[in-house]
Amino acid sequence: MLAATRSVLSRAARAPVRAASTVARAAAAASGSESFGSSAWARGLMFGAVAAAAAGSVAACEAEEESPELASMAIFSGNANPDLAALIAEHVGKPLGSATVGRFPDGEVSVSVHENVRGKDIYIIQPTCPPHVNEYLVELLLMVTTMRRASAEKITVVVPYYGYARQDRKMTxxxxxxxxxxxxxLESVGVDRVVALDLHCGQIQGFFGPRVPVDNLAAARVGVNYFARKVDLENPVIVSPDAGGVYRAKVFREGLNLQTGSDAGLAMIVKQRPRAGVVGQMDLVGEVTGCDCIIVDDMIDTAGTLCKAADLLRAKGARRVYCFASHGLFSGPAVQRISKSCLEKVVVVNTIPLASNAKTCDKIEQLSVAPILGDAIKRIHMRKSVSAMFSGKKVVAAASPAAERA
Structure with a gap:
């Protein structure tokens, strides 16, 4: 089966990208897998074929010459968020590497790299996100070990959404x-560096040993740019939905004030959670009467907390309520709750692909963080400071999105 796949992908690498779909269908049929589109193995093969075709097409194009600084690096992606990976690669100026991440007929993860990675700096883009958190994690682990056994010089995993982050301590x-x-x-399989975006808890960086540095980037500036340019805010107040997110809300407030010249206020909601997924009483600390409120959080899961917080703000006299969150999981009844809520708009970034019902919801909008992650990758590879991207007022107010801090 793998021999047949390898042969098909070899031909695909010399064909235009538009032929990749046909090639993947033929390979899936040859392997005896399920019908194309219903098989996880076929979906993985499809992505590998597209990557191989894109790599071959770019290599054959003499009009574009690769930057010498980028010759020693390669960027790969699993199946978790190939659209984001493609945007990051485009921003970096490096085509995605040729690899197949699929499934064997029994459901096991299959990884095959179709280019030489010996001595190269490898960047693997793979959020461990829904809807297949555990499968995506195994894909990431096997991609790392594959690169390590292929003699890669350095392996950096770019995990825009770090799964299992909420289980960061023993609650019971x-x-x-x-x-x-x-x-x-991740350490045990040979990762050299981790790049994440808005970890649920910053202290997760300390779970890695000193030999594996972690860059915890932030998407706040993407949200600041959006609200500064597209929303006519009146008496803005930035609201943290809990005590742990006050610093995040403070950073967002400072960025908005610098970019718009406004004097946004800061408020906090104190909540009691009797158990996971259930929110009890909520109290507001701060004044929001007649103000446009922006709730700033790291993620939206079932949206129960978010919608109750919005109701509380309106009850306290808020004029309009918006939300900016880095990771839009939108689990269970989240989209339905948001649709029926008093929220004007919920803005997230593309660390996690939107579910179909979220895509059709008028209140949900997704922005790209590819420039943030792409700039970080380039700086890491060229041995430049990542924190320099974020220092000073000029960076906070910059038009080009960048991360909050290294």
């Missing part, structure tokens, strides 16, 4: 600290 007896266990897994 006899439960795992999963965020730390995932860090150990």
């Amino acid at each position: 007896s006899r439960v795992p600290i999963s965020a730390a266990d995932i860090a150990r897994l």
Whole structure:
């Protein structure tokens, strides 16, 4: 089966990208897999064929010459978010590497790299996100070990959404600290560096040893640019939905003030959560009467907390309520809740692909963080400071999105 796949992909690498779909269908049929589109293996093969075709097409194009600084690096992607990976690669100026990340007939993950990576700096873009968190994690681990056994010089994993991050401590007896266990897994397979975006808890960086530095970037500036340019805010107030997010809201407020010249206020919601996924009483600290409020959070899961927070703000006299969050999981009834809520707009970034119902929701808008991650990758590869991207007022107010800090 793998021999047949390799042969098909070899031909695909010499064909235009538009032929990749046909090639992947033929390979899936030859392997005896399920019908194309319903098989996870076929979907992985499809992405590998497209990557191989794109790589061959770019290599055959003499009009574009690769930058000498980028010759020693390669960027690869799993199946979690290939659209984001393609945008990042485009921003960096490097085509995605040729690889197949698919499934064997029994459901096991299959990884095959179709180009030489010996001595190169490898960047693997793979959020461990829904709808297949565990499969995407295994894909990432096997891609790392494949690169390590192929003699890659350095391996950086770009994990825009770090799964299991909310299990960062023991809340009750006899439960795992999963965020730390995932860090150990990544270390054990040979990861040299981790790039993440808005970790649920910044202390997760400490779960990795000193030999594996972690760059925890932030998407705040993407949201600041959006609200500064597209929303006519009146008496803006930035609201943290809990005590742990006050610093994040403070950074967002400072960026908005610098970019718009306004004097946005800051408020916080104090909530009691009797158990996971259930929000009890909420209280507001701060004044929002007659103000446009922006709730700033790191993620939206079922949207229960978000919608209750919006109701509380309106009850306290808020004029309009918006939300900016880095990761839009939109699990379970989230989209339905947002549609029926008093929220004007919910803005997220593309660390996680939007579900179909979220794409059709008028209140949900997704922005790209590819420039943030792409700039970070280029600076890491060229041995430049990542933190220099974010220092000073000029950077906070810059038109081009960048990350908050290294």
